Amino acid sequence: MTDEERKSLKEKIKGNIEALKEHIEVLEFSIQQLPANINDVDRETRQKMMVHKRDCEAQIRAGMKKLTQQEVALKRVDSDDYGICIECEKPIPMVKLELMPETLYCVQCHKL
Ligand SMILES: [Zn+2]
Secondary structure, eight states: OOHHHHHHHHHHHHHHHHHHHHHHHHHHHHHHTSOSOGGGSOHHHHHHHHHHHHHHHHHHHHHHHHHHHHHHHHHHTTSTTTTBOTTTOOBOOHHHHHHOTTOOSOHHHHHO
16 A cells, blocks of 8 residues: 555545534434423324434444444554454555455455
């Protein structure tokens, strides 16, 4: 991997982290907007609210997981073994690293 490639990946990961943080904030805000007293609304609205809340919470959990992965990738990006498949020890293609900077495997080993 060239220094240029490493630099562009680093920017990419930082961008991912920002986007994920924003995404999580929006979801948290959306949950906060729900009325505090759930008994003030009718049954149907209440059910919709619960579904919405559960959906948001699930998305937040998934977002947090991705965020952690990106943060780990950002720490790893400067190390010599970054971008090397941990299975076959061949370089992981840039295209794959750009899509999934957190990946530890090349395309071939990922399928196994
Ligand atoms: Zn591999």
